[in-house]
Amino acid sequence: MKSITVQQPEKLVIEERPVPHPQKGEVRIRVASAGICGSDVHIYRGHNPFARYPRVIGHEFFGHIDAVGEDVETSRIGERVVGDPVVSCGHCYPCLVGRPNVCAELQVIGVHRDGGFSEYVTLPAKNAHVVPDSIPDNEATMVEPFTIAANICAQMKPGPLDTALVYGAGPMGLTSIQALRGVYGVKEIIVVDRIDERLEMAKANGADRVINNTNLDLKTELEKLAIRPTLIIDAACHPSILPEAIGLASPAARIGIMGFSSEPCVLSQQAITSKELTIYSSRLNSNRFPLVISWMAERKIQPEKLITHQYPYIQVIEAMELFEKDQKQCCKVLLKF
Structure with a gap:
C-alpha cells in the first residue's frame, strides 16, 4: 500500500x-x-x-x-x-x-x-x-474537525442568552461558529481575526459581526458597540489572547481555550475572580463522534x-x-x- x-x-x-x-x-x-x-x-x-x-x-x-x-x-x-x-x-x-x-x-x-x-x-x-448514507463522503471526512468544536461546546454549554466572541477564523474557529449558530442558537456571534478573507468565511459560516483587529484595540471597539461577551472561544491560541479575553469578558462569562502555546502568559487572579469567570481548556475530543454525525445527518451544520x-x-x-x-x-x- x-x-x-x-x-x-x-x-x-x-x-x-x-x-x-x-x-x-x-x-x-x-x-x-x-x-x-x-x-x-x-x-x-x-x-x-x-x-x-x-x-x-x-x-x-x-x-x-x-x-x-x-x-x-x-x-x-x-x-x-x-x-x-x-x-x-x-x-x-x-x-x-x-x-x-x-x-x-x-x-x-x-x-x-x-x-x-x-x-x-x-x-x-x-x-x-x-456514517449514514445521507452524509456524502467529503462531508464525512469533516466529522473529526467538528468534534473539536463539539468538545469545547459540551464543556461551555452555550445557549440563546450568550453573546459569543470567537478569536480566529481558521478551521477551528469556523467549526465553532457553525456549532454555536446551528446547534446551540446563541444570540450573537462576533469573530475577530487579522485576515479579511478569513473574516468573510466567518460571515459565510454564521458570524453576525466580524472585526479585523490588526490596527485597532479590541476592547475599545467592543465598548463602542456596547458588547460584553458572555462566552469567548480562543481558536487562535496566541499567548496574548487569554489575558485580553479575561479583560473583555462579562461577569459570569466562560472562556474556552481550543489549543495551546508553549509560551507563557501573565494572568490577573483578581480579574478572573472578581467576575467569577470560568476558564475551560479542551484537547481533541471525548467521544463526540456520534454527536457530530447526528448534527450532520440533521443538517444542523x-x-x-x-x-x-x-x-x-x-x-x-x-x-x-x-x-x-x-x-x-x-x-x-x-x-x-
Whole structure:
C-alpha cells in the first residue's frame, strides 16, 4: 500500500508499506479521503512535541471497513466509517470519568501511532463510527474537525442568552461558529481575526459581526458597540489572547481555550475572580463522534462550506504547502486515496 510518511522533520515521502492486518478488537479501513490539519503540518515541520518519527500522519479520515480482527463481527465489513483518532486505555482516572482524550496512556492516530494518510489504516473497532448514507463522503471526512468544536461546546454549554466572541477564523474557529449558530442558537456571534478573507468565511459560516483587529484595540471597539461577551472561544491560541479575553469578558462569562502555546502568559487572579469567570481548556475530543454525525445527518451544520480544495494524495506536498501558506483562500484541504 502507499503511505504518506514524515520520516523526519522536513522530509515527507510517499512510500510502499505492507498492508496492515487488524489485531484483536481492531478493524482495517480502506481510506477514501483524509483532511489536512494544522497538526499534520506541525509534524512535517518538526514543531509537534508529541510526534515520533517516522510517522504516517493524518487523523481526519473516512473510508470503508474491509477487514476485521478477532472478536469483531464480520458483519462490520463494508461499513462506511470515520475514525476517531483518540485511542485510550479505558481504566485510568480520565477514562473512568469520561475524558479519554486526556488518557494517562493516550495514543493519537497520526501522532503517536500511524495515521490515515495511507491507503489502509487499522484502529480499535470502537473508534470506527458508522456514517449514514445521507452524509456524502467529503462531508464525512469533516466529522473529526467538528468534534473539536463539539468538545469545547459540551464543556461551555452555550445557549440563546450568550453573546459569543470567537478569536480566529481558521478551521477551528469556523467549526465553532457553525456549532454555536446551528446547534446551540446563541444570540450573537462576533469573530475577530487579522485576515479579511478569513473574516468573510466567518460571515459565510454564521458570524453576525466580524472585526479585523490588526490596527485597532479590541476592547475599545467592543465598548463602542456596547458588547460584553458572555462566552469567548480562543481558536487562535496566541499567548496574548487569554489575558485580553479575561479583560473583555462579562461577569459570569466562560472562556474556552481550543489549543495551546508553549509560551507563557501573565494572568490577573483578581480579574478572573472578581467576575467569577470560568476558564475551560479542551484537547481533541471525548467521544463526540456520534454527536457530530447526528448534527450532520440533521443538517444542523454545513461541513461542505469549509472544504476549499481537494487533491489526489500523490500531490500531498503541494496540498500541505497550500494549507500552510494560503490563509486567505484555503480552509480545509482533502486528500483523495
